[in-house]
Amino acid sequence: MRIRVCIGILFSFIGWQSCTPGQNIKINSDRSIVISRGQCNIVEEVHSAALIDQIKYVPLETHEKCLLKDIQKIKYQDSTLFIYDGRAIYAFSNEGRFIAQIGERGRSGNEYNTISAFFLNRYRKSIILIDGYTRKALEYDYSGNFKSKTPIDPIYNYMADIEMADSTSLLCNFFITNPSLEDNTAFQYGLADAVGYQVKNLFLQSNLSMNTGLLTFSNHPITRCSHNLSFIQSVSNKIYQIEGEQITEMYSIEMIDPLPDERFLQQNNHKNYFELLQTLFDSGYSSGVTNLFETPQYLLVTFGKTKDSPSIQDYTLIWDKQKKRGTYYYRYFDDNLLTLSTCLNLNSPSTCYSENTFITAISPLTFGTNMHVILEKSNDTTVRRIAQTIKEDDNPVISFFTLKKEIVDNTD
Numbered sequence: 273m274r275i276r277v278c279i280g281i282l283f284s285f286i287g288w289q290s291c292t293p294g295q296n297i298k299i300n301s302d303r304s305i306v307i308s309r310g311q312c313n314i315v316e317e318v319h320s321a322a323l324i325d326q327i328k329y330v331p332l333e334t335h336e337k338c339l340l341k342d343i344q345k346i347k348y349q350d351s352t353l354f355i356y357d358g359r360a361i362y363a364f365s366n367e368g369r370f371i372a373q374i375g376e377r378g379r380s381g382n383e384y385n386t387i388s389a390f391f392l393n394r395y396r397k398s399i400i401l402i403d404g405y406t407r408k409a410l411e412y413d414y415s416g417n418f419k420s421k422t423p424i425d426p427i428y429n430y431m432a433d434i435e436m437a438d439s440t441s442l443l444c445n446f447f448i449t450n451p452s453l454e455d456n457t458a459f460q461y462g463l464a465d466a467v468g469y470q471v472k473n474l475f476l477q478s479n480l481s482m483n484t485g486l487l488t489f490s491n492h493p494i495t496r497c498s499h500n501l502s503f504i505q506s507v508s509n510k511i512y513q514i515e516g517e518q519i520t521e522m523y524s525i526e527m528i529d530p531l532p533d534e535r536f537l538q539q540n541n542h543k544n545y546f547e548l549l550q551t552l553f554d555s556g557y558s559s560g561v562t563n564l565f566e567t568p569q570y571l572l573v574t575f576g577k578t579k580d581s582p583s584i585q586d587y588t589l590i591w592d593k594q595k596k597r598g599t600y601y602y603r604y605f606d607d608n609l610l611t612l613s614t615c616l617n618l619n620s621p622s623t624c625y626s627e628n629t630f631i632t633a634i635s636p637l638t639f640g641t642n643m644h645v646i647l648e649k650s651n652d653t654t655v656r657r658i659a660q661t662i663k664e665d666d667n668p669v670i671s672f673f674t675l676k677k678e679i680v681d682n683t684d
Contacts, residue, residue, distance in 0.1 A: 297463070297473045297474075297475040297517065297519055298519070299475070299476075299512065299519045299520070299521055300518065300519065300520045300521065301520075301521040303520055303521075303522065304510075304520075304521040304522065304523065304524050305522065305523050305524070306523075306524050306525075306526065307523055307524070307525045307526060307589075307591060307598060308526045309526045309528070311596060311597055311598060312589065312591075312597070312598040312599060312600055313597075313598075313599045313600070314528070314599070314600045314602070315599055315600065315601050315602070316582055316602045316603060317602065317603045317604075318601050318603070318604055319604075320604055322676070322679070323590075323604075323675060323676060323679055324673050324674070324675065324676065325673075325674045325675060325676045325677070326673060326674050327671060327672070327673040328671070328672045328673070329634075329654070329658045329669050329670070329671050330366065330367060330368040330669065330670045330671075330672065331368050331658070331661050331665065331667070331669045331670075332355075332364055332368045332370070332667040332668060332669065332670060333364070333368050333369055333370040333667070334665055334667045335370045337370070337373060338362045338364075338370045338373065338667070339667065340355060340357045340362065340667050340668060341357045341358060341359065342357060342358055343355055343356070343357050343621070343622040343633045343635070343668065344356050344357060344358050344621050344622070345390075345621055345622070345624075346622055346623070346624045346631060346632075346633060347390075347391075347392055347624060347626070348366075348624055348626040348627065348629075348631050349392045349394055349414075349626065349627075350394075350397070350414065351365065351366045352364070352365060352366070352371065352414050353365070353366065353631070353670065354374065354390075354392065354399060355633070356387065356390065359377075360373055360374070360375075360376075360377070360387075361373070361374040361375070361387065361390060361399070361401065362374070363414060363415070363416060364670075366672070368670065371414075371415060371416070372415050372416030373416060374399055374401065374412050374416045375401055375410055375412055375416070375418070381421055382410065382418040382421065383410075384401055384403040384406070384408075384410055385403055385405045385406050386403060386404065386405045387401050387402070387403065388402045388403060388404035388405075388428060388429055388431060389402040389404075389428070389431045389432065389433060389434050390402060390434075391433075391434040391435055391436065391442070392436070393411075393436060393466070394436060395436070395439045396411075397413060397414060398411050398412060398413055398414070398419060399411070399412050399413075399414065400412075402424065402428050402431065402434065404424075404426070404428045404429030404430075404431075405429070407423060407424050407425070407426060407428070408421050408422065408423055408424060409421070409422045409424050409428075409469050422468065422469055424469045425469070425470065425471055427462075427471055428469070430446050430447050430449070430486070431444050431445065431446055431447070432445050432446060432447050432486075432488040432493075433445040433488070433493060433494055434464075435494050435496060435501055436466060437463070437501055437514050437516075438466075438499075438516065439466065440465070440466050440467070441463055441464065441465070441466055441516070441517065442463070442464040442465070442466050442469070443461065443462075443463065443494060443501055443503065443514055444461060444462040444463070444464055444471065445460065445461055445488070445493050445494055445503070446458070446459065446460055446461065446462065446478075447486045447487060447488060448478060448480050448487050448488070448489055448506070448545055449486060449487070457477065458477070458478040459474035459475060459476060459477050459478060460476045460477070460478050460489075460505060460506065461474070461475055461476050461503065462474045462475070463475075463514075463517060473517070475519060476505050476512075478506070479505075479506060479507055479508075479534070479537055480506055480507065480537075480541075480545060480548065487545055489506035489507075489545070489559075489562075490504060490506070490561075490562055490563055490564075491563060491619060491620065491621040491623075492563040492564060492565060492618070492619075492623070493563075493564065494564075495564050495565050495566045495625060496566075496625075496626070497566040497567060497568060498568065500513055500514075500515070501513065501514050502522065502564060502566050503564065504560075504561045504563075504564045505560075505561075506559075506560065507531060507532065507537065507552075507559055507560045508531070508560045508561060509524060509525045509526075509527050509531060509560055509561060510523070510524055510525075510561075511523040511524075511525070511561070511564060511571070511573070523571070525561070525573065525589070527558060527560070527575060528558075528575070528581075528587075528600060529556070529557070529558035529575070529576075529577070529578045529580070529581060530556070530557055530558065531557060531558060531560055532552060532555070532557040536555075536557070549576070552576070552578070553576075553577070553578055553579055554579055556578050556579060556580055557578060558575055558576045558577070558578055559575075559576030560575065560576060561573055561574070561575060562574045562575060562576050562586050562619065563586070563618050563619055565618060565625045565630075566625075567625070567628060567675065568628070569592060569593060569594060569675075569677065570590055570591060570592060570593065570675065570679070571589070571590070571591040571593060571598075572588060572589070572590055572591075572618060573588065573589045573591065574586040574587065574588050574589075574618050574619060575587055575588075575589070581602070582602050582603075585619070586619055587600060587601060587602045588600070588601045588618060589601075590679055592679070599679070620632060622668075628674065629672050629673070629674055630672070630673050630674070630675070631670060631671070631672055632670070632671050633668045633669070633670055633671075634658075634662055634668055634669045634670070634671055635662060635668040635669075643659060643662075643663060646659040647659050647660065647663070
């Protein structure tokens with residue numbers, strides 16, 4: 273979860289002349305696969321070596337033009353990292369070499385005032401920055417060269433994440449608070465035109481309080497596997513997939529902890545999101561699926577814990593799509609704290625998945641007081657070197673890692 277402040281949010285819908293988006297998308301549940309409790313084991317503690325196949329650490333080049341602060345999002349395409357730190361977006365090679373800053377803040381036609389969201393157009397090999405304040409989408413190539421500018425609807429000021437559904441459509445995830453329609457009804461997703469950026473349809477009406485501000489219910493609500501996009505809904509056990517303009521419920525998960533019913537959510541709808549999460553926790557209810565990643569072989573799903581959960585944080589289900597079996601993991605451990613802290617934190621906003629590889633940023637904040645333990649007690653010289661780099665350098669280290677092919681069998 274994260275809060276993002278957009279200047280001008282109070283008047284972002286004044287003068288909105290565009291057509292109201294439709295709500296005519298039907299969700300097909302005929303193909304839904306039930307992931308039952310009987311198909312899943314529970315492992316309370318697992319060594320990371322049972323999950324991770326290969327890992328590579330890449331220090332990012334430190335340059336006066338690219339000193340990163342708090343990393344809020346990473347995207348990866350064509351061996352290029354695009355890193356957003358709340359101020360700007362920087363491109364690095366997969367070996368850590370600084371390539372360019374993508375766009376600049378300013379008042380000219382090819383500059384932005386604020387970055388509300390951004391996405392990669394893999395068909396045009398370009399990156400699009402959404403400036404909700406000035407209501408324009410700015411397109412650049414992967415080297416930061418300006419390509420085009422397009423006016424956009426004010427509703428883009430309320431978008432938390434955007435991904436290409438196909439060459440003509442965008443899948444948009446909204447902040448929890450978003451007056452999507454004139455009657456202030458809020459939806460969690462929308463479909464938009466990938467050329468003119470017109471929002472065409474809205475779906476999955478929000479079941480959360482609107483007294484929340486610009487907050488997302490998930491750092492990773494959308495995941496791409498090959499050409500398909502899968503996504504989740506707040507306080508839900510469902511996983512959906514989009515093909516063209518067809519929305520399909522792909523999975524329904526029999527969770528370990530119960531979900532609240534609609535009546536409970538309505539009774540607590542006056543609370544902001546943080547208060548609601550605490551109420552769910554204290555009442556023994558889960559907040560449902562909180563993050564989603566999908567690989568050709570696995571679904572990785574995190575769930576909100578309850579007061580009765582043995583986990584100290586959101587716990588994870590790894591589901592083998594071919595074997596139709598899965599395992600819940602409550603806790604991870606590792607003699608190498610570097611591996612443990614960086615590769616298994618699927619809730620981190622600085623984690624992404626692309627091209628069969630998980631990618632995450634490591635900074636001193638990742639470790640806190642554990643940094644001295646790594647430097648003093650690790651027997652791995654590579655780990656000590658990377659930890660020292662993280663401690664001394666201005667920019668973070670990026671880890672690339674892949675999962676084993678027999679995770680379920682290795683940890684049963």
